[in-house]
Amino acid sequence: MRAIRRFTVRPVLPEPLQPLTQLATNLRWSWHPPTQDLFAEIDPEAWQAVEGDPVRLIGAVEPARLDELAADSAFVRRVEQAAAGLATYLGEPSWWSRNVEEPPGSIAYFSPEFGVTSVLPQYSGGLGILAGDHLKTASDLGIPIIGVGLLYKHGYFQQTLSRDGWQEETYPVLDPDTAPLSLLRETDGRPSLISIAVPGEAPLWARIWVAAVGRVPLLLLDTDLEENAGELRAVTDRLYGGGGEHRLLQELLLGVGGVRALRAFSRITGTPAPEVFHTNEGHAGFLGVERIRELTVAQDGPGLDFDTALEVSRAGTVFTTHTPVPAGIDRFPRELIEQYFAGNSPVPGAPVDRVLALGAETHDGGDPAVFNMAVMGFRLAQRANGVSQLHGEVSRSMFNGLWPGFDEEEVPISSITNGVHAPTWVAREVFELASRAGADVSSDRPEVWDVADHVSSEQLWSTKRTLRERLVEDVRSRLRTSWRQRGAAPAELGWIDSVLDPDVLTIGFARRVPSYKRLTLMLRDPARLKALLLHPEHPVQLVIAGKAHPADDGGKRLIQEMVRFADDPEVRHRIVFLPGYDIAMAQPLYPGCDVWLNNPLRPYEACGTSGMKAALNGGLNLSILDGWWDEWYDGSNGWAIPSADGIGEEDRRDDIEASALYDLVENEVAPRFYDLDADGVPSRWIEMVRHTLKSLGPRVLSTRMLRDYVEQLYLPAARASRTLSEPARAGEFAAWKRRVRDGWDVVHIEHVESHGVADSAEIGSSLQVAAFVSLGELSGDDVAVQLVHGRIGPDDELVEPRTLLLGVGESWAGGRHRFEGSLSLDRSGPFGYTVRVVPRHELAASAAETGLVRIA
Numbered sequence: 031m032r033a034i035r036r037f038t039v040r041p042v043l044p045e046p047l048q049p050l051t052q053l054a055t056n057l058r059w060s061w062h063p064p065t066q067d068l069f070a071e072i073d074p075e076a077w078q079a080v081e082g083d084p085v086r087l088i089g090a091v092e093p094a095r096l097d098e099l100a101a102d103s104a105f106v107r108r109v110e111q112a113a114a115g116l117a118t119y120l121g122e123p124s125w126w127s128r129n130v131e132e133p134p135g136s137i138a139y140f141s142p143e144f145g146v147t148s149v150l151p152q153y154s155g156g157l158g159i160l161a162g163d164h165l166k167t168a169s170d171l172g173i174p175i176i177g178v179g180l181l182y183k184h185g186y187f188q189q190t191l192s193r194d195g196w197q198e199e200t201y202p203v204l205d206p207d208t209a210p211l212s213l214l215r216e217t218d219g220r221p222s223l224i225s226i227a228v229p230g231e232a233p234l235w236a237r238i239w240v241a242a243v244g245r246v247p248l249l250l251l252d253t254d255l256e257e258n259a260g261e262l263r264a265v266t267d268r269l270y271g272g273g274g275e276h277r278l279l280q281e282l283l284l285g286v287g288g289v290r291a292l293r294a295f296s297r298i299t300g301t302p303a304p305e306v307f308h309t310n311e312g313h314a315g316f317l318g319v320e321r322i323r324e325l326t327v328a329q330d331g332p333g334l335d336f337d338t339a340l341e342v343s344r345a346g347t348v349f350t351t352h353t354p355v356p357a358g359i360d361r362f363p364r365e366l367i368e369q370y371f372a373g374n375s376p377v378p379g380a381p382v383d384r385v386l387a388l389g390a391e392t393h394d395g396g397d398p399a400v401f402n403m404a405v406m407g408f409r410l411a412q413r414a415n416g417v418s419q420l421h422g423e424v425s426r427s428m429f430n431g432l433w434p435g436f437d438e439e440e441v442p443i444s445s446i447t448n449g450v451h452a453p454t455w456v457a458r459e460v461f462e463l464a465s466r467a468g469a470d471v472s473s474d475r476p477e478v479w480d481v482a483d484h485v486s487s488e489q490l491w492s493t494k495r496t497l498r499e500r501l502v503e504d505v506r507s508r509l510r511t512s513w514r515q516r517g518a519a520p521a522e523l524g525w526i527d528s529v530l531d532p533d534v535l536t537i538g539f540a541r542r543v544p545s546y547k548r549l550t551l552m553l554r555d556p557a558r559l560k561a562l563l564l565h566p567e568h569p570v571q572l573v574i575a576g577k578a579h580p581a582d583d584g585g586k587r588l589i590q591e592m593v594r595f596a597d598d599p600e601v602r603h604r605i606v607f608l609p610g611y612d613i614a615m616a617q618p619l620y621p622g623c624d625v626w627l628n629n630p631l632r633p634y635e636a637c638g639t640s641g642m643k644a645a646l647n648g649g650l651n652l653s654i655l656d657g658w659w660d661e662w663y664d665g666s667n668g669w670a671i672p673s674a675d676g677i678g679e680e681d682r683r684d685d686i687e688a689s690a691l692y693d694l695v696e697n698e699v700a701p702r703f704y705d706l707d708a709d710g711v712p713s714r715w716i717e718m719v720r721h722t723l724k725s726l727g728p729r730v731l732s733t734r735m736l737r738d739y740v741e742q743l744y745l746p747a748a749r750a751s752r753t754l755s756e757p758a759r760a761g762e763f764a765a766w767k768r769r770v771r772d773g774w775d776v777v778h779i780e781h782v783e784s785h786g787v788a789d790s791a792e793i794g795s796s797l798q799v800a801a802f803v804s805l806g807e808l809s810g811d812d813v814a815v816q817l818v819h820g821r822i823g824p825d826d827e828l829v830e831p832r833t834l835l836l837g838v839g840e841s842w843a844g845g846r847h848r849f850e851g852s853l854s855l856d857r858s859g860p861f862g863y864t865v866r867v868v869p870r871h872e873l874a875a876s877a878a879e880t881g882l883v884r885i886a
């Protein structure tokens with residue numbers, strides 16, 4: 031029999047235990063081990079059974095046990111103390127309140143996935159984990175961020191293996207009533223709903239769940255409502271589930287619906303409205319279109335015109351691009367966008383041709399039939415960044431076509447390297463070790479890491495062993511579960527008791543399985559890998575995990591290849607593939623590994639963060655110089671696998687890189703690990719661990735990342751947005767852009783004269799330059815005429831050029847001007863220059879703001 035209706039009966043806690051409700055629903059417990067301990071104590075067995083989920087624990091404990099605890103004054107006191115501790119955390123003065131003047135009211139952070147804790151499985155991999163770490167860190171630092179995402183009924187998927195190693199997916203339902211979420215309600219108690227017009231009669235409705243991530247609210251939109259007809263109910267069914275139209279509906283909901291949800295949230299709770307909108311990857315890009323719509327409809331007076339609204343919205347928008355892999359960028363058929371935005375548009379009033387133009391691939395090689403979400407992201411955000419220095423470079427090159435006429439270095443995409451949230455990812459034992467040695471582990475001053483020098487080698491080594499041993503136990507238990515699930519009988523599984531060895535060098539490799547991450551590179555020469563695993567004196571053991579996207583059969587084949595290798599009785603005690611990679615598996619995995627392996631196809635790993643988490647736990651990275659590792663590898667904080675990235679032929683490249691990997695493990699990594707001194711400690715290894723902690727610790731933290739975002743992007747965006755919130759300023763800026771665009775065709779440099787140096791010059795001599803420029807209708811104040819100068823490369827191109835602003839010397843009728851200036855030559859060697867004209871305005875964020883340029 032099926033129930034015709036369902037609801038959830040919430041447990042009632044005895045009065046003295048009621049503070050547990052807030053302790054369970056505020057996700058701060060997920061990075062606060064003492065709160066976890068408190069819950070575990072309520073019922074250790076139930077705590078295991080609910081996989082460390084406080085809300086489910088409260089529902090699972092017998093009422094008699096709760097009454098018993100309510101009568102236990104020592105326990106009640108601890109509950110009160112924990113609640114007081116949370117209240118202090120939520121209210122205490124923060125980095126933000128101490129450091130930021132004239133702070134923006136709030137900052138909205140949009141992301142298609144959020145990986146906060148494994149009990150809220152709303153993530154697929156690094157992008158989501160990063161978003162989770164971003165919110166937690168914002169909470170720690172007191173940054174007034176509001177997260178915006180979707181609540182997927184089935185999350186991503188749960189991964190299991192078939193008998194022969196093929197990935198299988200299941201989609202358990204997440205019941206929001208038993209999750210750490212509360213429904214946003216209007217003051218009269220009804221759920222607050224938002225709607226979006228979509229083709230057809232009925233709009234798309236969504237309710238808004240709120241997760242409390244410490245001080246930070248996370249709004250999650252959910253379409254699983256009776257109000258929604260048919261298909262529309264399933265818009266938020268799965269993360270990255272459907273393609274095409276389903277994906278577009280999700281992204282409209284996230285972007286357009288997300289802004290509407292923020293408005294409802296502010297209205298109901300009184301939270302100040304966001305002044306900055308940050309889109310984590312392009313999926314939420316429609317938020318810019320919705321903000322333009324808001325500004326174009328009359329509020330107290332006439333609304334703004336589209337261009338003016340675009341400038342206002344752009345000034346406060348930040349776009350972070352996350353991948354140089356084309357498949358990671360959403361592209362919709364232009365016709366589909368047309369179908370949605372003409373007629374019954376989600377953003378009524380925004381002309382469909384203007385919307386289409388925002389996502390048009392106008393660059394060389396672009397596809398006119400496609401609407402590109404990344405391209406729209408750049409057009410709708412005045413500030414954009416990549417997620418490591420290398421990825422910044424790669425992105426500037428990749429998107430250079432959107433700013434033709436500008437050299438790569440001037441493409442307005444900066445970079446902020448990702449970081450990780452230490453309280454989530456660093457093992458307790460590591461924090462305790464540092465505290466015992468006198469460090470203030472709550473501080474994020476770089477000097478804190480000097481503590482690595484004050485911990486004895488023996489202590490460090492024995493802590494690593496403890497962590498390795500814990501990992502070995504976790505691996506065995508997960509492997510047993512997986513084999514039972516694959517159909518093995520318990521009696522066949524005795525061998526699992528001796529899988530892995532807590533004294534063997536342990537290498538971890540866990541990540542999603544897109545092809546560029548090359549899960550199976552280590553299998554390139556299976557005999558060689560086997561020899562490394564079974565080495566008589568210096569064996570290594572490998573823990574491997576990762577999910578392939580359900581539609582990616584190629585990825586599933588890689589997993590199967592890996593599983594088949596690991597199933598071999600000859601090596602299965604030294605190599606395991608664990609299904610179901612998630613936060614819960616990752617937390618003991620990083621600390622338990624001695625070495626963290628990463629071998630992507632350079633430069634496709636935009637940043638990578640798992641290696642950072644390993645490093646914070648004293649793991650050494652062994653990685654291709656890609657993403658963050660390209661930036662911070664210093665020659666002695668780990669190993670660089672030489673990359674053959676000049677070689678186009680993939681097979682040969684894989685051969686070369688795999689063989690370099692085997693060599694490194696065999697000749698450098700393993701011998702060092704097993705080289706014990708008289709005290710039984712591998713002192714040269716420990717030296718590297720210390721150096722890793724000191725060199726990487728201060729850099730890889732998400733507190734560093736968040737401060738960078740605040741200083742380099744959020745505050746400048748908030749300032750720009752405030753300036754433009756005066757409609758006259760915005761209108762003037764938009765009109766200026768229009769005027770410059772309209773008048774640009776006739777702008778040209780007639781000729782350039784120079785004096786002071788002939789064919790050769792000495793250091794210190796001065797070069798006088800005069801450029802005769804015709805500006806047509808534009809004035810000398812509308813443009814910057816620049817002398818662009820620098821060293822000369824082999825093809826006469828300027829290498830790392832610098833610019834000198836030329837001033838107006840004389841003007842003539844017909845818009846002709848002489849611009850002039852002089853430059854003192856301060857570097858020897860081949861030197862060259864040119865002159866260019868770019869539009870100039872104080873509200874522009876870079877010389878490339880309009881994309882217009884004229885070069886001599």
Ligand SMILES: *Cc1c(COP(=O)(O)O)cnc(C)c1O
Pocket residue numbers: 154155156157159540541542611612613616637638639640641643
């Ligand atoms: C950190 C983390 C990732 C991201 O790892 P990358 O190195 O960026 O690939 C993915 N999944 C989980 C569970 C993580 O904790």
